[in-house]
């Protein structure tokens with residue numbers, strides 16, 4: 221009788237200990253806040269921001285990195301001493317470098333040479349090494365090549381993001397949002413608005429709301445230069461595009477983790493509007509937010525505008541993906557913005573007017589719009 225025993229007690233013990241370390245890290249961490257965004261009370265619509273910038277590594281990618289490590293460890297793909305490699309536009313690599321260090325593993329991020337200096341510094345701070353490519357479309361092949369060369373493991377967020385996270389619940393971002401809304405006036409949001417990098421966050425939320433039989437719809441906002449929007453509209457997954465200027469979101473190709481069927485609505489958001497909305501959100505909330513948060517809030521405001529036009533009340537949720545401190549040399553720099561040929565000023569004026577002007581439904585002469593401070597319970 222042929223037989224082969226591949227039991228490796230030392231290897232299994234290492235994996236068990238690695239999983240314990242990742243789970244213990246999670247156990248020490250708190251959930252992220254769901255802030256109330258101050259909209260005029262008389263609109264009857266509550267906007268909430270799920271603040272993913274407060275994770276230990278500063279972005280929503282902390283959740284993805286934890287899921288990808290647990291998935292790879294449980295699948296037996298990461299073993300003791302293996303080099304861990306990722307293709308990333310930056311944020312994911314910051315979080316993955318953190319988990320690699322937690323497990324005592326070398327980490328290499330394969331990134332476009334244009335990645336912001338702030339993100340490079342953060343990856344290096346977490347003990348990771350950055351490996352640059354001139355053509356952003358080559359990050360995947362280069363990461364696979366490095367994994368082959370080193371005998372390491374390529375985490376491949378763009379393929380595995382949609383399956384590494386348990387979409388049924390298990391403390392995923394969707395379950396957390398619904399739990400935190402439980403005592404609110406509209407606990408089942410009419411819409412959740414997210415942007416897509418891998419598409420993993422959209423996949424988790426879209427599957428969760430269907431599985432839990434919620435009425436909530438999912439909107440995805442996409443920046444200029446991304447392939448997602450045109451592909452979703454046309455149904456052609458092979459479309460490509462030049463690539464996005466908004467770090468972390470919008471891709472030159474339709475990533476495998478982007479699941480079009482779970483998305484109810486898409487918007488293409490101009491980059492100047494994203495930058496204006498990023499700055500305005502920071503002004504209004506007193507929290508410095510990153511570029512993709514500007515895209516998200518812009519999309520949420522479009523949805524709220526449409527809800528108001530239809531006379532609907534309800535709640536809308538979107539995400540603070542990361543903080544503005546990562547973008548001081550780009551979206552927060554007037555020189556950089558002007559150098560890109562972008563003019564956020566008209567959008568900023570429009571946004572500022574939004575909260576200054578009495579709602580259109582108010583009678584002429586009504587007092588100035590009542591704006592709730594951030595964090596206050598809606599409807600008092």
Ligand SMILES: Cc1ncc(COP(=O)(O)O)c(C=O)c1O
Pocket residue numbers: 279281311312381415416417418419420421422467468469510512513541542
């Ligand atoms: C700053 C930022 N916002 C949003 C996203 C989008 O998240 P997802 O990859 O789940 O689509 C990313 C992804 O890289 C990101 O880095």
